[in-house]
Ligand SMILES: Nc1ncnc2c1ncn2[C@@H]1O[C@H](COP(=O)(O)OP(=O)(O)OP(=O)(O)O)[C@@H](O)[C@H]1O
Ligand SMILES: C[C@@](O)(CCO)CC(=O)[O-]
């Protein structure tokens with residue numbers, strides 16, 4: 001690397017929706033999840049300083065209001081773990097209980113008094129990944145996200161995946177400038193200001209990113225199944241069971257509306273609560289987990305079913321005309337029953353029924369919430385099925401939308417939901433996983 005030049009590495013990782021199987025998956029059953037077209041991005045700037053100059057680590061997490069600067073000397077003195085001298089990005093290690101306590105108490109002292117637990121966990125996770133993968137290097141790290149934090153869309157996994165990928169990419173570049181974790185021929189000094197230039201991470205390194213991210217998730221979550229970091233790393237639609245990933249190349253396009261209850265919750269507490277209920281009622285809870293497993297496996301077979309018909313072009317035409325004629329009518333003339341009678345394919349109807357059953361079982365295990373139930377009721381009036389997605393307890397709810405349903409109809413449903421104070425959005429489902437890009441600023445890249 002040229003002297004004085006600044007290297008900028010960025011990695012972005014998607015959030016996710018769980019179609020079926022959350023919570024039960026922690027207890028070993030199957031679940032189905034898809035990547036969401038909303039990303040968390042870690043941006044790392046590294047500029048080697050001249051010898052004798054004091055070096056710093058800067059961490060910026062604007063969504064949590066974290067802006068901290070540490071001198072590397074201070075980190076070395078206070079933390080003093082051997083891994084600081086010998087970081088090994090290729091050997092994934094757990095954050096031991098003693099490391100967790102040591103890092104956690106350092107972080108609590110560094111943050112302003114009374115910082116929320118989520119902030120302590122995010123900074124602790126960062127320090128663990130940074131010291132283990134990179135060791136003491138003077139860098140400035142900033143993580144931003146399109147995802148709502150703590151709302152069931154996998155923000156914690158996307159945070160861990162983008163950090164792990166960016167740190168690994170930088171570590172590989174230090175090791176050998178042509179060995180970054182994307183394919184070497186794709187590397188170059190592209191300008192990050194462009195909207196593009198993102199490169200997929202190659203298969204071998206995806207596994208490494210995913211494993212480090214899982215260790216990060218363990219700090220934030222306590223007992224993650226690994227589904228969230230896996231779908232954020234690999235992207236697309238996946239079936240996940242007991243740590244095993246199966247990529248689903250489904251011919252069935254998934255369409256859904258996401259609604260944020262705007263009720264805050266935390267995955268760690270919800271997962272722990274389900275674990276405690278399972279200890280109190282082992283037989284009943286095992287039966288519920290088994291039922292959820294059956295639902296998830298049926299979702300998989302529907303998604304993979306070759307009989308999944310696409311919309312044929314005549315149907316689409318008819319449907320657009322219908323939508324246009326509705327657009328000319330005032331809202332109060334749109335009877336719910338007309339929206340309810342939108343045609344479903346056989347597969348869509350089955351999926352809807354499974355969503356309804358899954359939500360009922362999630363309520364049984366204690367992770368629903370009045371706000372979630374309210375959304376389910378509002379959408380049921382349009383004969384649309386909804387379920388919580390992610391850890392529940394608040395957060396986001398997904399509503400399946402039949403392919404034949406016009407956007408005008410979707411707007412009508414949104415009006416009812418938003419009228420009750422919820423926030424709705426549609427996002428691309430089943431897109432790519434983690435991606436990386438680099439830029440070298442020869443002039444030092446002052447920002
Ligand atoms: N952009 C971010 N910046 C800093 N920390 C983040 C960011 N996104 C997530 N986190 C960390 O993840 C925590 C939220 O994780 P949590 O697992 O509770 O919710 P989630 O991942 O959004 O939902 P789910 O696990 O149900 O999909 C935050 O409190 C914080 O510690
Ligand atoms: C609730 C949970 O099943 C999904 C959270 O998105 C937890 C996990 O699988 O790690």
Ligand SMILES: [Mg+2]
Pocket residue numbers: 154155156157221228267
């Ligand atoms: Mg999470």
